[in-house]
Amino acid sequence: MFGIILAGGSGSRLWPLSRELYPKQLLNIQNKESMLQETYRRVLDIIPVEKIVNVTNIKHAPNVKFQLSKLADNPVVISEPESKNTAPAIAMSVKYILDNYSGAKNEVVFVVPSDLKIKDTKNFVSSVKDAEKLAKKGYLVTFGVKPDYAETGYGYIKIGDEIDNGYKVKKFVEKPDSKTADKYSQKDGVYWNSGMFMFKPDVFMKELEKYVPAIYNIVNRFDFSKGDHIPFTDFENLPNISIDYALMEKSDNLAMTVLKSDWLDVGSWKSIYDVSKKNIDNNVKIGHVLDIDSKDSLIYSSSKLVATIGLENMIVVDTDDAVLVCDKNRVQDVKKVYETLKQQHDNTQMVHKTVYRPWGYYTVLAQGNGFLTKMIQVNPGQKLSVQSHNHRSEHWVVLSGMAKVVLEGKDLILSPGHSVDIEVKAIHSLQNPYEENLQIIEVQKGDILDEDDIIRYEDMYGRV
Amino acid sequence: MFGIILAGGSGSRLWPLSRELYPKQLLNIQNKESMLQETYRRVLDIIPVEKIVNVTNIKHAPNVKFQLSKLADNPVVISEPESKNTAPAIAMSVKYILDNYSGAKNEVVFVVPSDLKIKDTKNFVSSVKDAEKLAKKGYLVTFGVKPDYAETGYGYIKIGDEIDNGYKVKKFVEKPDSKTADKYSQKDGVYWNSGMFMFKPDVFMKELEKYVPAIYNIVNRFDFSKGDHIPFTDFENLPNISIDYALMEKSDNLAMTVLKSDWLDVGSWKSIYDVSKKNIDNNVKIGHVLDIDSKDSLIYSSSKLVATIGLENMIVVDTDDAVLVCDKNRVQDVKKVYETLKQQHDNTQMVHKTVYRPWGYYTVLAQGNGFLTKMIQVNPGQKLSVQSHNHRSEHWVVLSGMAKVVLEGKDLILSPGHSVDIEVKAIHSLQNPYEENLQIIEVQKGDILDEDDIIRYEDMYGRV
Numbered sequence: 001m002f003g004i005i006l007a008g009g010s011g012s013r014l015w016p017l018s019r020e021l022y023p024k025q026l027l028n029i030q031n032k033e034s035m036l037q038e039t040y041r042r043v044l045d046i047i048p049v050e051k052i053v054n055v056t057n058i059k060h061a062p063n064v065k066f067q068l069s070k071l072a073d074n075p076v077v078i079s080e081p082e083s084k085n086t087a088p089a090i091a092m093s094v095k096y097i098l099d100n101y102s103g104a105k106n107e108v109v110f111v112v113p114s115d116l117k118i119k120d121t122k123n124f125v126s127s128v129k130d131a132e133k134l135a136k137k138g139y140l141v142t143f144g145v146k147p148d149y150a151e152t153g154y155g156y157i158k159i160g161d162e163i164d165n166g167y168k169v170k171k172f173v174e175k176p177d178s179k180t181a182d183k184y185s186q187k188d189g190v191y192w193n194s195g196m197f198m199f200k201p202d203v204f205m206k207e208l209e210k211y212v213p214a215i216y217n218i219v220n221r222f223d224f225s226k227g228d229h230i231p232f233t234d235f236e237n238l239p240n241i242s243i244d245y246a247l248m249e250k251s252d253n254l255a256m257t258v259l260k261s262d263w264l265d266v267g268s269w270k271s272i273y274d275v276s277k278k279n280i281d282n283n284v285k286i287g288h289v290l291d292i293d294s295k296d297s298l299i300y301s302s303s304k305l306v307a308t309i310g311l312e313n314m315i316v317v318d319t320d321d322a323v324l325v326c327d328k329n330r331v332q333d334v335k336k337v338y339e340t341l342k343q344q345h346d347n348t349q350m351v352h353k354t355v356y357r358p359w360g361y362y363t364v365l366a367q368g369n370g371f372l373t374k375m376i377q378v379n380p381g382q383k384l385s386v387q388s389h390n391h392r393s394e395h396w397v398v399l400s401g402m403a404k405v406v407l408e409g410k411d412l413i414l415s416p417g418h419s420v421d422i423e424v425k426a427i428h429s430l431q432n433p434y435e436e437n438l439q440i441i442e443v444q445k446g447d448i449l450d451e452d453d454i455i456r457y458e459d460m461y462g463r464v
Numbered sequence: 465m466f467g468i469i470l471a472g473g474s475g476s477r478l479w480p481l482s483r484e485l486y487p488k489q490l491l492n493i494q495n496k497e498s499m500l501q502e503t504y505r506r507v508l509d510i511i512p513v514e515k516i517v518n519v520t521n522i523k524h525a526p527n528v529k530f531q532l533s534k535l536a537d538n539p540v541v542i543s544e545p546e547s548k549n550t551a552p553a554i555a556m557s558v559k560y561i562l563d564n565y566s567g568a569k570n571e572v573v574f575v576v577p578s579d580l581k582i583k584d585t586k587n588f589v590s591s592v593k594d595a596e597k598l599a600k601k602g603y604l605v606t607f608g609v610k611p612d613y614a615e616t617g618y619g620y621i622k623i624g625d626e627i628d629n630g631y632k633v634k635k636f637v638e639k640p641d642s643k644t645a646d647k648y649s650q651k652d653g654v655y656w657n658s659g660m661f662m663f664k665p666d667v668f669m670k671e672l673e674k675y676v677p678a679i680y681n682i683v684n685r686f687d688f689s690k691g692d693h694i695p696f697t698d699f700e701n702l703p704n705i706s707i708d709y710a711l712m713e714k715s716d717n718l719a720m721t722v723l724k725s726d727w728l729d730v731g732s733w734k735s736i737y738d739v740s741k742k743n744i745d746n747n748v749k750i751g752h753v754l755d756i757d758s759k760d761s762l763i764y765s766s767s768k769l770v771a772t773i774g775l776e777n778m779i780v781v782d783t784d785d786a787v788l789v790c791d792k793n794r795v796q797d798v799k800k801v802y803e804t805l806k807q808q809h810d811n812t813q814m815v816h817k818t819v820y821r822p823w824g825y826y827t828v829l830a831q832g833n834g835f836l837t838k839m840i841q842v843n844p845g846q847k848l849s850v851q852s853h854n855h856r857s858e859h860w861v862v863l864s865g866m867a868k869v870v871l872e873g874k875d876l877i878l879s880p881g882h883s884v885d886i887e888v889k890a891i892h893s894l895q896n897p898y899e900e901n902l903q904i905i906e907v908q909k910g911d912i913l914d915e916d917d918i919i920r921y922e923d924m925y926g927r928v
């Protein structure tokens with residue numbers, strides 16, 4: 001069996017914790033591991049590392065690789081040059097599998113989003129086995145979940161005749177209006193689509209050719225065994241469409257197996273509230289929170305003190321550069337805030353004050369006329385690219401750990417409290433070859449202070 | 465006429481905007497001027513600068529002086545070494561007036577808190593004139609405001625016989641329980657105490673001697689014309705009591721004049737909401753706020769983005785290191801948050817955002833055009849670098865501990881309450897060679913106020 005993990009989502013409804021450049025699947029909200037890592041671990045139980053293809057946006061690829069490499073050596077990560085919803089991502093991944101693994105035709109492919117919470121591994125594995133049997137018979141297999149309420153954000157599956165370990169699908173309705181959702185959610189023989197799929201790759205490609213030739217034709221032109229990527233100029237011609245609208249609503253070759261495990265789509269702050277442990281007043285408090293008499297609320301603090309008094313059914317999320325305060329019944333509108341900020345080019349939608357990089361992260365502490373100050377953490381064994389800047393000088397002070405700096409070909413080792421000046425155009429690199437985290441303060445000075453003012457000479461993360 | 469402006473309050477109910485070291489009277493929330501400055505301007509219309517005594521806590525004295533000096537030359541500011549509520553502050557100020565101005569006995573003293581909003585200057589001045597006539601006749605004069613509702617946080621005045629421009633007072637009840645407040649607020653002939661007072665200084669001292677000898681005896685021992693201050697060791701023996709409980713509830717020599725102007729005690733976030741301009745949804749939005757569908761709410765952002773969705777009747781206040789989210793009917797409980805933080809030694813109650821240095825830390829209390837104020841803590845045995853600044857002068861006041869200052873080669877030892885001026889380009893250092901923490905207030909002035917404007921000559925942390 002092959003796996004495809006969809007790791008390209010934006011998670012706009014979990015703003016301000018998720019950002020365009022650090023989406024929800026990368027977050028660890030109350031856990032040690034991110035949702036992506038939890039998903040990868042779940043799939044690794046069933047499928048070996050070399051047969052799991054993680055597909056993500058090129059913007060997230062370094063972070064995805066970094067997170068996955070903590071769980072397995074050499075995770076397979078392929079990138080879309082642009083976000084185009086699930087249909088192009090799955091099509092590209094299936095073609096990648098067909099091109100790179102001989103004999104893949106005779107196996108099945110299991111597609112999993114990276115934002116599902118599933119705890120009951122045993123029943124999950126058992127349902128995957130059920131689906132496998134159906135997929136091998138030539139069906140596009142979905143996993144059905146018994147509806148709890150009239151959710152309009154999911155797809156609904158109306159089942160027909162029983163077949164081995166599942167049902168034929170009579171009808172698939174993606175994101176119905178609230179009247180239809182209401183009707184469906186109360187009806188027997190109707191299920192939510194869990195977002196996971198299973199199929200034989202050649203079955204998938206045939207259906208794709210039939211119903212979405214615009215995707216089939218482009219994807220089929222490339223041979224991914226030659227390390228080919230779909231260039232941006234071709235990729236941008238792909239339709240921006242989900243697999244649900246593109247194939248599932250149209251195909252008459254669908255089957256469904258009932259997902260026997262628990263299941264939660266972590267799509268909103270309400271769902272985070274729902275899965276989190278509550279105190280006696282039904283509050284979820286995370287971080288530095290001081291509350292008086294609130295109930296049924298989620299209060300999240302990234303670092304600062306958040307004091308709350310008398311809240312009911314509220315969501316409060318505080319991050320370094322943005323705060324959200326929202327009625328718990330209005331969490332779907334967080335997406336509107338995200339879209340508004342994007343339209344306004346307000347970069348609190350795009351980045352955190354803290355920006356994650358393959359080598360660690362940095363946080364902008366302060367900026368002003370002609371200067372910018374960052375706290376930079378370089379993780380053990382990591383190295384920033386060998387680089388120079390045309391418009392800024394930099395000054396580094398080591399806070400903790402030890403830094404190896406190469407400046408104009410000369411090696412320096414800096415311990416806490418020591419510093420170095422890097423003049424405009426000087427070729428330099430920063431490295432942490434030690435076992436402790438390295439933290440430095442960087443002060444940039446210059447007329448132009450822009451992340452794009454960088455010439456890279458060497459880079460261990462392939463960014464040259 | 466003399467004036468006493470009470471500028472020592474803590475404003476715990478306006479946390480997190482007000483802090484122990486930067487209380488509400490110093491804040492400018494939606495205005496160009498702080499409440500203290502507005503109050504001073506109002507009193508300057510009636511009384512000349514040299515006859516207005518501003519009394520505050522020693523911790524706030526540098527900021528009070530700085531703010532007042534923008535409105536008049538040489539404002540008179542006297543300090544309490546410790547906060548002891550209004551009775552000791554007024555007693556000390558009256559004695560200061562008697563000692564420093566010959567002929568003060570024959571004039572009257574007007575006492576004004578620094579957290580009242582009054583817009584109608586004409587009627588305010590007219591009420592002051594009414595009170596003056598009563599005070600000259602030997603009454604302790606209060607200013608009455610017609611109650612709007614059953615507030616339990618104010619004093620209530622029950623009037624008796626009419627006298628010139630006012631009434632004799634039958635009864636004065638400070639902060640009644642809610643049942644009594646309810647009864648009083650609906651009764652004719654009952655007024656709120658506005659917090660302002662007027663009296664002849666010798667009348668005040670006689671009443672003080674009669675009802676609060678514990679204050680009279682200590683205050684009377686000092687001669688303020690000799691520049692005397694009440695030392696901490698004496699001051700700490702003064703009872704911690706308001707003028708309302710100490711004198712007003714007891715004296716049978718009270719009169720009241722009706723305050724003909726508008727009046728608002730800015731004591732809570734609700735009152736800030738009430739006086740602020742609202743949009744069509746009855747929201748007050750200050751700073752970087754993005755709202756969807758909220759109403760009847762106050763949303764305040766100091767710097768970050770605050771996004772709100774579907775709020776009703778809420779207070780949201782965001783500052784650099786703390787966020788408050790509070791039901792608008794629960795604003796009195798903000799004080800509980802403040803007290804809890806104080807008990808927990810959480811310094812988000814005391815100061816704003818703190819920056820740690822090898823020698824201790826500093827917190828920016830306030831900054832504006834041409835000035836910046838910090839609270840600086842130097843840990844025992846630590847020393848800041850020997851330094852000078854090209855663009856700013858500095859003024860240091862010791863709050864606690866002892867400071868060793870070297871200024872242009874000269875050694876100075878400063879104890880609490882003492883201060884030193886450091887001119888532009890003067891070479892100076894600050895050291896705490898003792899065993900207690902040293903805390904100082906620093907006021908920087910200059911066209912360029914930048915951490916980078918520093919020339920270091922010597923530094924025990926290798927930062928030269």
